Amino acid sequence: xxxxxxxxxxxxxxxxYNTFEPxxxxxxxxxxxxxxxxxxxxxxxxxxxxxxxxxxPIFLYKHSDKLMFEAELEFELEGNELKTGLxxxxxxxxxxxxxxxxAGKFLLPFGTFMERLHPAWINRxxxxxxxxxHDGIAPASDIGVELRGAFDLGGPKMNYAVYxxxxxxxxxxxxxxxxxxxxxxxxYEDVNLAKALGGRIGLLPLSxxxxxxxxxxxxxxxxxxxxxxxxxxxxxLWALDLSYVKSITPLQGVVDIKAQYNSSNVDTATYYEIExxxxxxxSFDNQSSSFYTQLSxxxxxxxxxxxxxxxxxxxxSDFNAPEGAEWEEKSTQYxxxxxxxxxxxxxxxxxxxxxxxxxxxxxxxxxxxxxxxxHWAIGF
Amino acid sequence: xxxxxxxxxxxxxxxxxSIMVACSSNKKPIAxxxxxxxAGSEVDFKIEKSGAQLxxxxxxxxxxxxxxxxxxDTDWETISLHMRVRANLTEEExxxxxxxxxxxx
Numbered sequence: 001x002x003x004x005x006x007x008x009x010x011x012x013x014x015x016x017y018n019t020f021e022p023x024x025x026x027x028x029x030x031x032x033x034x035x036x037x038x039x040x041x042x043x044x045x046x047x048x049x050x051x052x053x054x055x056x057p058i059f060l061y062k063h064s065d066k067l068m069f070e071a072e073l074e075f076e077l078e079g080n081e082l083k084t085g086l087x088x089x090x091x092x093x094x095x096x097x098x099x100x101x102x103a104g105k106f107l108l109p110f111g112t113f114m115e116r117l118h119p120a121w122i123n124r125x126x127x128x129x130x131x132x133x134h135d136g137i138a139p140a141s142d143i144g145v146e147l148r149g150a151f152d153l154g155g156p157k158m159n160y161a162v163y164x165x166x167x168x169x170x171x172x173x174x175x176x177x178x179x180x181x182x183x184x185x186x187x188y189e190d191v192n193l194a195k196a197l198g199g200r201i202g203l204l205p206l207s208x209x210x211x212x213x214x215x216x217x218x219x220x221x222x223x224x225x226x227x228x229x230x231x232x233x234x235x236x237l238w239a240l241d242l243s244y245v246k247s248i249t250p251l252q253g254v255v256d257i258k259a260q261y262n263s264s265n266v267d268t269a270t271y272y273e274i275e276x277x278x279x280x281x282x283s284f285d286n287q288s289s290s291f292y293t294q295l296s297x298x299x300x301x302x303x304x305x306x307x308x309x310x311x312x313x314x315x316x317s318d319f320n321a322p323e324g325a326e327w328e329e330k331s332t333q334y335x336x337x338x339x340x341x342x343x344x345x346x347x348x349x350x351x352x353x354x355x356x357x358x359x360x361x362x363x364x365x366x367x368x369x370x371x372x373x374x375h376w377a378i379g380f
Numbered sequence: 381x382x383x384x385x386x387x388x389x390x391x392x393x394x395x396x397x398s399i400m401v402a403c404s405s406n407k408k409p410i411a412x413x414x415x416x417x418x419a420g421s422e423v424d425f426k427i428e429k430s431g432a433q434l435x436x437x438x439x440x441x442x443x444x445x446x447x448x449x450x451x452x453d454t455d456w457e458t459i460s461l462h463m464r465v466r467a468n469l470t471e472e473e474x475x476x477x478x479x480x481x482x483x484x485x
Contacts, residue, residue, distance in 0.1 A: 022453065022454040022457075026454055026455075026457065026458045028455055028458045028459070030459075060458050060459070060462050062457065062458045062461055065457075065461070068458075068461050068462065068465075070462060092465050094461075094464075094465075097470075097471040098471075100464075100465050102465065109468075115466075116442045116466070116467065117442060121443070122442055122443045148465065148468055149468070150468050150469055150470040150471075150473075151470065152470050152472060157470060159468035159469075160468075161468065202468065208437055209437050209438060209441065210437070210441075212441065243441055245440050245441050254440065341444065343447070344443070344444040344445065344446055344447055345443070345444070345446070379443075
């Protein structure tokens with residue numbers, strides 16, 4: 001009898017143990033969040049505020065060794081409103097060792113900042129460079145299909161990505177006259193039959209992969225609705241990006257350089273502004289550009305446990321919107337930061353940023369904004 | 381504006397220089413140890429990097445390299461597939477990094 005009980009017990013134990021074996025399909029919740037404090041002085045007008053926490057959960061569902069679904073949600077407090085967003089949601093399949101196909105809403109490989117570097121726990125400064133984000137000229141995400149992959153060239157490496165997506169919508173000024181001629185990359189519904197084509201080629205010329213150069217292009221023949229006057233307004237954008245990350249013994253630390261130049265060329269079109277109740281046509285050469293370069297240094301070889309967790313950051317960025325547009329703007333920004341890394345995925349950032357903006361649809365003159373930021377970001 | 385123009389000129393020139401270096405370089409990571417050479421053969425032996433070395437080189441390109449102990453083997457398999465596509469890594473790179481992370485956690 002005792003043997004029977006022991007036998008049944010061991011069988012039950014074995015079954016219980018088996019339930020902890022890894023399953024073929026795996027689900028994982030990752031993501032990041034951040035919060036902070038900001039003090040801004042805009043032309044003598046001051047404001048300060050604690051920022052509501054931003055929460056960005058990432059859902060990873062690994063169906064097999066080749067098939068995966070990934071999605072990222074965004075929850076952010078803007079004033080009293082909870083803003084939600086779907087950063088990306090796509091399914092991917094590894095076709096072979098050099099090619100993966102993705103379909104759905106995905107981050108666009110236009111340069112590297114929006115695809116790889118913008119999450120708060122990766123971005124070394126609390127803010128984004130000029131030209132990215134709201135009213136930026138660099139596309140961040142879209143709905144479509146993409147092929148991507150990488151090759152080992154016997155030391156150097158190369159990676160590529162090509163995609164076709166719904167493409168942007170041009171703002172015709174009917175809803176926001178001050179933004180007429182601006183491309184709206186956040187409008188995901190396809191307004192015409194044309195699609196946007198894009199891609200990026202990255203080259204890592206050094207065998208230690210410390211340096212990567214990338215060139216990106218993005219084009220579409222139509223940005224207006226099928227039945228609108230802007231149907232034939234096309235756009236061509238291109239970008240150059242650089243990354244250099246190297247542990248340098250004489251400097252006792254890691255040097256990290258990032259840079260990206262974006263150029264946007266939209267076909268010239270006629271827009272309308274209302275002056276004294278009369279609709280006046282106008283047009284402009286619709287070309288924009290932006291640039292940023294960032295240098296950071298982490299003294300990881302320091303003998304002090306405190307100092308090796310520090311990081312010093314500096315960034316320059318500029319943004320030039322078309323002359324003659326209602327949103328004409330020339331801005332330059334300098335940002336300096338001191339970070340303390342609590343772990344490889346949690347950082348407290350202290351930074352000072354000064355921005356000089358000429359024009360812009362909020363002002364006709366020159367505006368200088370100085371800001372002090374303290375942010376705490378964590379990846380999980 | 382002059383500063384901006386200089387920045388842009390610098391980045392374009394650097395691209396050209398980088399491509400020229402990449403195209404003209406005949407350097408390959410060849411084993412110099414004569415013990416590894418095959419007598420009478422011109423076959424080059426590529427030094428295979430370890431997973432630990434690739435973990436240090438590849439992950440740090442965007443973010444600080446993760447601690448292997450922070451996830452279990454199953455999680456690293458999921459994260460590796462995700463990062464292979466997100467960062468556009470080669471199959472060899474991600475396979476070796478995943479193996480290292482699973483061995484060191």
